[in-house]
Amino acid sequence: MKLLVFAHTPPPHHGQSRMIQLLLDGLGGDRGQPRPLAPSTLSPGGGAPGTGGIECYHVNARVSEDLADAGTARWIKVPRLLGHCAQAIWRRWRWGVRVFYYVPAPPKRASLYRDWLVMLCCRPFFRKRVFHWHAVGLGEWLERQAAPWERWLGHQLLDGASLAIVLSKFSRTDAERFRPRRIEVVTNGIADPCPDFAGSVAPRRAARLAARRKLLEGGTPSPAGLVPAGEQPETVQVLFLAHCTRDKGLFDTVEGVRLANRELAARRLPLHLNLVVVGGFVTTEERLEFDRILDETGAADWVRYAGFVPEPEKLALLRDADLFCFPTYFANEGQPANLIEAMAFGLPAVVTRWRAVPEFIPEGYAGLIEPRQPGQVAAALLALLTEDGARFRDVFLTHFTLDTHLKALAAAIRTCDG
Helix, strand or coil, X not given: CEEEEECCCCCCCCHHHHHHHHHHHHCCCECCCCCCCCHHHCCCCCCCCCCCCCEEEEECCCCCXXXXXXXXXXXXXXXXXXXXXXXXXXXHHHHCCCEEEECCCCCCHHHHHHXXXXXXXXXXXXXXXXXXXXXCCHHHHHHHCCCHHHHHHHHHHHCCCXXXXXXXXXXXXXXXXXXXXXXXXXCCCECCCCCCHHHHHHHHHHHXXXXXXXXXXXXXXXXXXXXXXXXXXXXXXXXXECCECCXXXXXXXXXXXXXXXXXXXXXXXXXXXXXEXXXXXXXXXXXXXXXXXXXXXXXXXXXXXXXXXXXHHHHHHHHHCCEEEECCCCCCCCCCHHHHHHHHCCCCEEEECCCCHHHHCCCCCCCXXXXXXXXXXXXXXXXXXXXXXXXXXXXXXXXXXXXXXXXXHHHHHHXXXX
């Protein structure tokens, strides 16, 4: 079958754009390029090896310059978007593509109106539509907050898709509001960023955990035990990896680490936490607030802002971290790719009971907390000082590998064939 993928790939870099790139790469790339795959590389079903006979024709529907520009209303975006729609319609007739794949926006009016424009232009030409719901909350927003005309138009243009793909059980309810003919749950997946986990990462992390336990018991780690643990086992490396916004949990993380360090000092325990913040700021106001906190509270002594880093550096930071902290309460949180990466590295994680996040967190896990609670962040960080996160590696291998994701995604999309 032929699939028109109307979605943007990086840049800007975020979880959704990365997953679209993985989809295209995993399903054989863009067949609409001037140099399509040679016939010898195709499977008997017509697709590239491993694609299940799905041929992708991609329209890179990027209209924003960067993360700060995403979701904003600017008139320059309209002609860009119309140009993308024209490309989609041309591919419909040039290549005979009949299935339209789209990622609906979260409930932000500028983004929602963009979706409506796309549907007005493209829906008449594609009888079958696949909506991949990466964000959540649009259906609820239309029912509770939208104006009556927005609610009516939203349902007119988004209802009745051939297939709705959702990331989790939690997301089903929102997708059901748009009355798709079929709903499939397909978790995200990534290529294993830590294939040498058992041989190198797990032994070092186990050694550091043993050294911390020894220090908390009032003992001294043996010289032999310190060799695999690396330098300074008394310094616990906490990693925040996300867009640097309040609702992604940045400021709760900083405050939680501060409170945890204060508690460790009050109890005269020989450990302290350092925080590494990785990601870009979306607003100038939040960057200024972050800098002010570091200057006024002395947090600069134990906080390092790394900014947006290249992939190899990001993987090195995940490898070197002792704890992962992501107390998100982002309204449209789907299935965070950063949490999947942390699981792949077997990192103990502080996460919130928010949206679909708890679905793959073990029952009774000490790192699962309520949103907007820096005190609970601190308590969870302290509880995880002696926690082995290796079980999260098992969760990753069971649910979130790229192979598992692509097979399930292809199987879901193939239900639109025929």
